Amino acid sequence: MGNPLTLNAPAGEPLLEYHRDFDFPVSDVFRAHTDPDLYARWVGPRDLDTRIDAFEARSGGTYRFVQSRGDDEFAFRGMFHTVRQDEFVLQTFEFEGYPDVVTLEYSAFTALPGGRSSVQGRSLYPSVESRDQFLTNGIEDGMSAGYDQLDELLASARTGG
Structure with a gap:
C-alpha cells in the first residue's frame, strides 16, 4: 500500500538515509x-x-515510548533538539536495549504539488556496526510497515473513518 520507502545504508558509513512520499498534505x-x-x-x-x-x-522536549508484543517490550527514548512546524525535526533516538547507542536523526518535511508531501531524513549512528545491528534487526521492514500504517491512518481521517 502507498508509496515505497527508499532506505540507503552507504557501505562503510555509520548512517541511514531515507525518503518516503505521501499522498497527503505536509501538515x-x-x-x-x-x-x-x-x-x-x-x-x-x-x-x-x-x-x-x-x-x-x-x-528541547523529550520522548519515551514502549512497544510490546505479548510479554516482550522494546523501549525507545530521546530528545527533540529542533522542531519547526511542518518543516523539520532534529532529535536523538535510543533503543534502551542497546545502551550507549544513540543516533542523531533529522526528518525534513516537504510539500509537493497536488496536496502531497515527502519526508526525507538521515540517522547518524556511533559506528557502522551499530547501524548494521539495526538493519539486521529489521529497521527497514519496521519503517516501511509504519509508513504504510500512517497512510491508512491519514486515509481514514480523510474519509471520516
Whole structure:
C-alpha cells in the first residue's frame, strides 16, 4: 500500500538515509510525527502495540515510548533538539536495549504539488556496526510497515473513518 520507502545504508558509513512520499498534505504528515496519540497509532510493525510514556515534540522536549508484543517490550527514548512546524525535526533516538547507542536523526518535511508531501531524513549512528545491528534487526521492514500504517491512518481521517 502507498508509496515505497527508499532506505540507503552507504557501505562503510555509520548512517541511514531515507525518503518516503505521501499522498497527503505536509501538515497532516508532520502532525502524525509530532502528535503522541497519532504517533502511537502508526509507528513500527503492525504486530506491536505502542504506549507513549512521554512525548513533547518541541525544541528541547523529550520522548519515551514502549512497544510490546505479548510479554516482550522494546523501549525507545530521546530528545527533540529542533522542531519547526511542518518543516523539520532534529532529535536523538535510543533503543534502551542497546545502551550507549544513540543516533542523531533529522526528518525534513516537504510539500509537493497536488496536496502531497515527502519526508526525507538521515540517522547518524556511533559506528557502522551499530547501524548494521539495526538493519539486521529489521529497521527497514519496521519503517516501511509504519509508513504504510500512517497512510491508512491519514486515509481514514480523510474519509471520516
